[in-house]
Amino acid sequence: MKITAIHEAVAPISSDIRNAYIDFSKMNASVVAVVTDVKRDGKRVVGYGFNSNGRYAQSGLLRERFIPRIMGAASDALINDAGDNLDPHKIWACAMANEKPGGHGERSVAVGVLDMAVWDAVAKIEGKPLYRLLGERYRGGTVDDKVFVYAAGGYYYPGKNVQALQDEMKKYLDLGYSVVKIKIGGESLADDIKRIEAVIKIVGAGKNLAVDANGRFDLKTAIEYARALHPYDLFWYEEAGDPLDYALQAELANVYSGAMATGENLFSMQDARNLIRHGGMRAERDWLQFDCALSYGLVEYLRTLDMLKQNGWSPRRCVPHGGHQMSLNIAAGLGLGGNESYPDVFQPFGGFADGMPIENSYVGMPDVPGVGFEAKEKLYAVMRNLAA
């Protein structure tokens, strides 16, 4: 068997939302199709991928380096020993040939989107949902039938007031979420406290509300917020400082006994390992949000999970960033603690299978081969065109 073509395109994923660091008015994403010569149900198997959100499309790197390396390799270098399916690990090694160590950004996104498409194809060739394949390969056949998801929203919109924020949160409760997340750090601490108190009125308790500063704070501000947030007993306090400022995170742990979360802007096992080594994160309490689609894909994420295990961390402490079906499959298949969800934004990329209900902040898995893109009509409409 072989890969016959890899197509890529850029799709808008823009929105008028804003977090404490950037606005998303020009955000886009790469979509790729890995076309194989394998047929299932009379049709060739095509794997699809896209690169989550927040880091822009990677057309240049895909076209200049990563797609040519894979398409230039001998087929044997890309498939399993039995010769009947793609080997994601071999394809990864091929894509990363002659890349120097360190410097994990952008290319980690390009490789992540290709890796997603490869795993989609692998599971389709085996004729099963990806999460079941992952459970079989890496977890002795065990899978989770449903995954914890929380509704990430509460962005700063032009002109948005507290009432609109409460209405947004009510909608998430109506959709079946019990845990929600809002942005902080884009306004004053006093204004953010008003927003937090307004949302707690809707969701019932601080333990149902996570807050996200998107890396905006210096140490002094991070600690001011920590002291102000502490009485609310929040679900978590996310990315207080620069994602690479492990010392800040460790200082924060000294003054904040509530749960902390971070990791969405760490794009390799090595960066994740530095957070674990130097960031003061607490394995019984805190949350890790590495997003495979931005971070060299599942092949690298498996290395990260191994590293976590060696350091005494359970995969249940991982709740990936991105709100996409790839991380949802990893969560169900490998036993993560949950997954982000964007009910309102980043469409058609955010969200899960059409018609799959959220109940008590848990979502089930569709019974379709692969990642499940075909069970999400508007997303599949974008993807299908690529391999037409």
Added chain:
Amino acid sequence: MKITAIHEAVAPISSDIRNAYIDFSKMNASVVAVVTDVKRDGKRVVGYGFNSNGRYAQSGLLRERFIPRIMGAASDALINDAGDNLDPHKIWACAMANEKPGGHGERSVAVGVLDMAVWDAVAKIEGKPLYRLLGERYRGGTVDDKVFVYAAGGYYYPGKNVQALQDEMKKYLDLGYSVVKIKIGGESLADDIKRIEAVIKIVGAGKNLAVDANGRFDLKTAIEYARALHPYDLFWYEEAGDPLDYALQAELANVYSGAMATGENLFSMQDARNLIRHGGMRAERDWLQFDCALSYGLVEYLRTLDMLKQNGWSPRRCVPHGGHQMSLNIAAGLGLGGNESYPDVFQPFGGFADGMPIENSYVGMPDVPGVGFEAKEKLYAVMRNLAA
């Protein structure tokens, strides 16, 4: 005044060399020209830049994000308060608008090449060499008239033997270098020791020889090498382990009392700060090799130098990777400890002004406005075409 156009192209920088991690047979680099409407000596001022070596061209990121952001900005957002020159800091902020924190790779190269071209233009508009401009702006007018440079070579070539390695080193001595560098880690420790002893015969003493493992070793191997290298009292032992494995570097410091060097694969102030905080590097003995062209340019490098100062490090401990004229200007202007030099490879990008002699491993600075590209004929021939 304003920027009227930014052009970019890809130039081959390939070679049949190999280090312990990658081969360079498909290596290339971006070259950019920032065209202004300012005239000097009857010609419009054009600033040029290129992205050092080791990380490939960045056409995609330049075309998709960074050039459009700069060209789409109001001119006032890019020039100084007097309105008579570009402002590299403002241009940097414009280029990095709506980029999330963390993930420092690839885009750091794209921004680095633009930043180099901007500083070249700024110095040309002021009619002086960049190193003099930097001395005036940041060092009270002091500059160094000459800069320590060492000859980086000793790569693994197909079929290359110890005799050829010695011949290469003799050539460097004949050129005026007294300190040279060779690669290690691409063969066995025993073979590398043979190479080291053969080179010491040529350069006279271990203190004239640096060795570079290019991030290849795990902790055990790094320590085995450290013990074997220690008796030779080498100039430095470079990048033993993964560039992000600060804990490995710190462990190495416990067993290696000779000088260590690293940093060429750390591409932001934040990553550099983590090396200083967590890597066990010793301010009186070790060397830092951050390369501005790969790391968001001089605007970011100034932040890194500030961070170093806050942590008790002198700029004299910095000897940048890359062997290019931009870092040479920074070294002379801001008082770094020296600069890498590639007499043999990465042409026409490597090396300094034509005809400028190397004496006792020091090189002088040409008296031409800007970075000095016009004083390096074969490089300028590549650049000039871009703005023709």
